[in-house]
Amino acid sequence: MRPRFGIYAIMRNLLRAAVVSAAFAVVAGAAAARAADDPMEVVKVVVNQALEVLRDQRGPLHDRQEKLRRIVDAHFDFTTMSRSALGYHWRDLDAGQRADFTRTFTSFIQDSYLSKIQDYSGEQVDFGRATQPDPGYAQVMAKILQPGKQSVPISYMLKQRGGQWLIYDVTVDEISIIANYRNQFNRVINRNGFASLMADLKNKQRQLAADLGTPHAHD
Amino acid sequence: MYASRTTQLIVGVFGLAGIAALAVLSLRLGKVGLFPPPSYTLYAGFDNVAGLKTGDAVEIAGVAVGKVMAIDLARYRAQVAMRIANGIKVDDEAIASIKTSGIIGDKYVSISLGAGNRPLKAGGTIRQTESAFVLEDAIGQLINSSGSSGAAAGGKDQKQGKK
Numbered sequence: 001m002r003p004r005f006g007i008y009a010i011m012r013n014l015l016r017a018a019v020v021s022a023a024f025a026v027v028a029g030a031a032a033a034r035a036a037d038d039p040m041e042v043v044k045v046v047v048n049q050a051l052e053v054l055r056d057q058r059g060p061l062h063d064r065q066e067k068l069r070r071i072v073d074a075h076f077d078f079t080t081m082s083r084s085a086l087g088y089h090w091r092d093l094d095a096g097q098r099a100d101f102t103r104t105f106t107s108f109i110q111d112s113y114l115s116k117i118q119d120y121s122g123e124q125v126d127f128g129r130a131t132q133p134d135p136g137y138a139q140v141m142a143k144i145l146q147p148g149k150q151s152v153p154i155s156y157m158l159k160q161r162g163g164q165w166l167i168y169d170v171t172v173d174e175i176s177i178i179a180n181y182r183n184q185f186n187r188v189i190n191r192n193g194f195a196s197l198m199a200d201l202k203n204k205q206r207q208l209a210a211d212l213g214t215p216h217a218h219d
Numbered sequence: 220m221y222a223s224r225t226t227q228l229i230v231g232v233f234g235l236a237g238i239a240a241l242a243v244l245s246l247r248l249g250k251v252g253l254f255p256p257p258s259y260t261l262y263a264g265f266d267n268v269a270g271l272k273t274g275d276a277v278e279i280a281g282v283a284v285g286k287v288m289a290i291d292l293a294r295y296r297a298q299v300a301m302r303i304a305n306g307i308k309v310d311d312e313a314i315a316s317i318k319t320s321g322i323i324g325d326k327y328v329s330i331s332l333g334a335g336n337r338p339l340k341a342g343g344t345i346r347q348t349e350s351a352f353v354l355e356d357a358i359g360q361l362i363n364s365s366g367s368s369g370a371a372a373g374g375k376d377q378k379q380g381k382k
Binding site for chain 1: 344
């Protein structure tokens with residue numbers, strides 16, 4: 001039983017995975033903290049500073065990845081992302097299982113995108129508008145402009161936590177990270193159970209971490 | 220010369236059966252429920268519904284739980300109203316996606332349930348959505364990016380619906 005995680009398929013195929021990693025990245029800085037009360041500003045800061053790291057290919061790869069990881073940690077809400085990716089199965093888990101899953105999934109998804117940053121090839125992001133579907137939630141639309149290719153719609157979902165806007169989902173070309181994983185995790189859990197999902201996820205994460213050269217189970 | 224009584228009777232019965240069959244057929248085709256099950260309305264906004272029609276199915280885990288009642292344009296986005304059967308609870312972290320059954324098949328709305336603690340009330344809105352997969356766009360992207368690993372086609376497998 002080897003459930004396949006679509007992340008590989010998607011990453012191999014979605015050439016703009018590199019740009020999603022832009023979404024995942026922010027250079028730590030004072031300016032970033034200031035902007036935390038406006039969803040559009042948060043996304044702009046995250047994307048622009050991430051693009052800066054992606055463009056500047058002089059430093060060692062590992063340093064650039066860690067730079068991105070720090071900013072991502074500051075502006076992404078991985079707790080909400082993990083919880084939402086598990087869907088209704090989350091309710092059946094105890095506190096220990098939830099913490100374990102959140103930690104593993106967070107490392108997994110960060111490493112997945114950080115291992116792709118060398119695929120960046122000059123993409124730009126054109127910001128659209130921001131909407132607030134519900135109090136405490138916001139969506140920011142944008143477009144990825146690829147040199148010589150069609151642009152790709154991208155949208156960021158944000159949630160307000162403790163007065164701060166944090167990104168909890170990114171939808172590229174109408175494929176949302178959360179929805180994608182929710183469907184896959186659902187399938188694995190229903191077929192083989194939660195323990196099997198965790199084992200698979202930990203395996204993948206270890207592989208990724210080894211490729212990245214970072215110790216596993218980063219948190 | 221007249222047909223026998225029995226023959227006349229048989230013709231009459233067939234005639235009546237034919238009319239009854241037509242009545243059933245028109246009710247079925249017109250999707251007129253004589254007794255519609257009790258249901259409530261939920262809304263969802265999409266960037267693109269690409270061919271979703273009134274009457275299309277709403278599914279959870281492949282099970283039909285409702286129907287698309289209306290599609291309107293609200294602030295340049297598609298606002299879809301759905302009737303969901305009473306007793307089916309949709310939480311506030313659910314995601315609504317427009318999917319296609321088969322390559323040129325019908326569109327339907329698929330709802331994946333989340334971990335939210337509050338079920339949406341009648342008239343509520345599903346916050347997060349994924350819009351329709353547009354084949355023409357994918358082909359366009361495929362042609363544009365044919366040098367780099369057939370991106371659009373592969374990455375979109377999951378949007379192709381049921382299988």
